[in-house]
Amino acid sequence: MREIIKNHALKIFTASILIILGVVGRLTFTKFLPSSPSIYLTINGMTQPMFMMDLFFIIAIISILAGILLKGYYVILVPITVMMITDIIIGNSFIFVFTWSGFALIGLIFYALKSKNKITIQRIPLIFGAGIGSVLLYDLWTNFGCWLGWYPNNISGLSLCYTLSIPFTLWHLLSTTIAITVIVLPIVYLKEHKDVKINLKKKQIEKPISI
Amino acid sequence: MNRTLLKNILLITIPIIVLGIVGVGLIGTGIISTEPFKLDSKTINTTLIIDYGNNVIDTYALEISNATVYNALIQASNQYDFEVRSYYYDNYQSHYIYSINNVVEGKNNKFWQYYINGEYGIVGADLQVLKNFDTIEWKYQEPKI
Numbered sequence: 001m002r003e004i005i006k007n008h009a010l011k012i013f014t015a016s017i018l019i020i021l022g023v024v025g026r027l028t029f030t031k032f033l034p035s036s037p038s039i040y041l042t043i044n045g046m047t048q049p050m051f052m053m054d055l056f057f058i059i060a061i062i063s064i065l066a067g068i069l070l071k072g073y074y075v076i077l078v079p080i081t082v083m084m085i086t087d088i089i090i091g092n093s094f095i096f097v098f099t100w101s102g103f104a105l106i107g108l109i110f111y112a113l114k115s116k117n118k119i120t121i122q123r124i125p126l127i128f129g130a131g132i133g134s135v136l137l138y139d140l141w142t143n144f145g146c147w148l149g150w151y152p153n154n155i156s157g158l159s160l161c162y163t164l165s166i167p168f169t170l171w172h173l174l175s176t177t178i179a180i181t182v183i184v185l186p187i188v189y190l191k192e193h194k195d196v197k198i199n200l201k202k203k204q205i206e207k208p209i210s211i
Numbered sequence: 212m213n214r215t216l217l218k219n220i221l222l223i224t225i226p227i228i229v230l231g232i233v234g235v236g237l238i239g240t241g242i243i244s245t246e247p248f249k250l251d252s253k254t255i256n257t258t259l260i261i262d263y264g265n266n267v268i269d270t271y272a273l274e275i276s277n278a279t280v281y282n283a284l285i286q287a288s289n290q291y292d293f294e295v296r297s298y299y300y301d302n303y304q305s306h307y308i309y310s311i312n313n314v315v316e317g318k319n320n321k322f323w324q325y326y327i328n329g330e331y332g333i334v335g336a337d338l339q340v341l342k343n344f345d346t347i348e349w350k351y352q353e354p355k356i
Binding site: 033034035036038039040041042043046047048049050052053054122123124125128160164 | 215219222223241242243244245246247248301302303304333334338
């Protein structure tokens with residue numbers, strides 16, 4: 001019983017830290033966003049900056065960490081709570097249905113991989129692959145929502161919607177890949193090595209008994 | 212060399228190389244460039260319509276070079292003496308117009324949005340180049356997107 005309470009307390013503590021980081025990050029990091037570089041993308045006669053900067057990567061990393069560090073309902077609870085609190089402050093439209101569920105999906109993808117013991121430092125390409133795949137799924141899903149709500153509901157509207165979203169997707173891919181390298185990989189490494197230390201300690205205790 | 216390490220190196224380097232080749236191809240075909248667009252330095256004629264959403268509509272005829280939707284609005288504001296207020300978003304490389312002639316966005320959920328030849332403007336006002344005889348409309352209305 002004590003063990004169960006301790007486990008829950010640890011989960012609640014980790015979830016709270018992630019929620020606080022996500023909320024503070026989303027609300028305060030706007031001013032730290034870099035300027036869009038002078039690189040342009042011309043598709044279908046439309047010229048746009050190649051990267052449109054936003055703070056997607058902050059919530060994406062929080063969702064990934066929730067998937068790696070937590071279990072069960074906490075995995076989806078963390079990104080949804082971060083989005084709910086910040087959307088109440090910033091404001092949002094019906095698109096919240098797609099953005100909230102999109103971030104929950106990112107958390108679930110990483111939770112599924114962790115459950116199969118695939119989130120290890122020996123599988124760095126898989127972590128990057130899952131990150132890139134999650135970003136693409138998120139953008140496909142949320143832009144589908146944009147098309148439903150704001151664009152003409154025909155094929156040309158869909159094509160226009162996805163074309164205009166390319167600079168955002170490119171930035172999401174770039175920023176999330178960098179954030180995975182800087183934040184997620186060190187945490188995965190530390191988590192693995194913490195487990196190794198625990199195992200070593202156990203062995204040291206067992207040693208005198210075996211003698 | 213450890214087989215897993217070699218596999219990991221290949222799984223990371225191959226996509227980077229492929230990405231590099233695709234990038235070079237896109238630069239070669241002009242899809243990716245460092246020039247936002249080629250602005251026409253010769254003078255063109257455009258019509259600028261400002262619809263305040265209360266049946267008041269102003270129409271201006273402009274002669275403009277290096278014409279974008281944003282430049283046309285700013286030129287009209289200087290030429291005909293009305294105020295335009297905007298924020299510049301570095302991360303989107305575009306101005307966001309929030310007030311024209313002291314009609315500020317937000318009242319009754321209305322915002323300033325532009326149309327070009329009747330079509331809703333889908334890129335930032337700075338990024339929309341104008342052609343001769345284009346008609347720009349700025350409408351104070353509920354959001355379209």
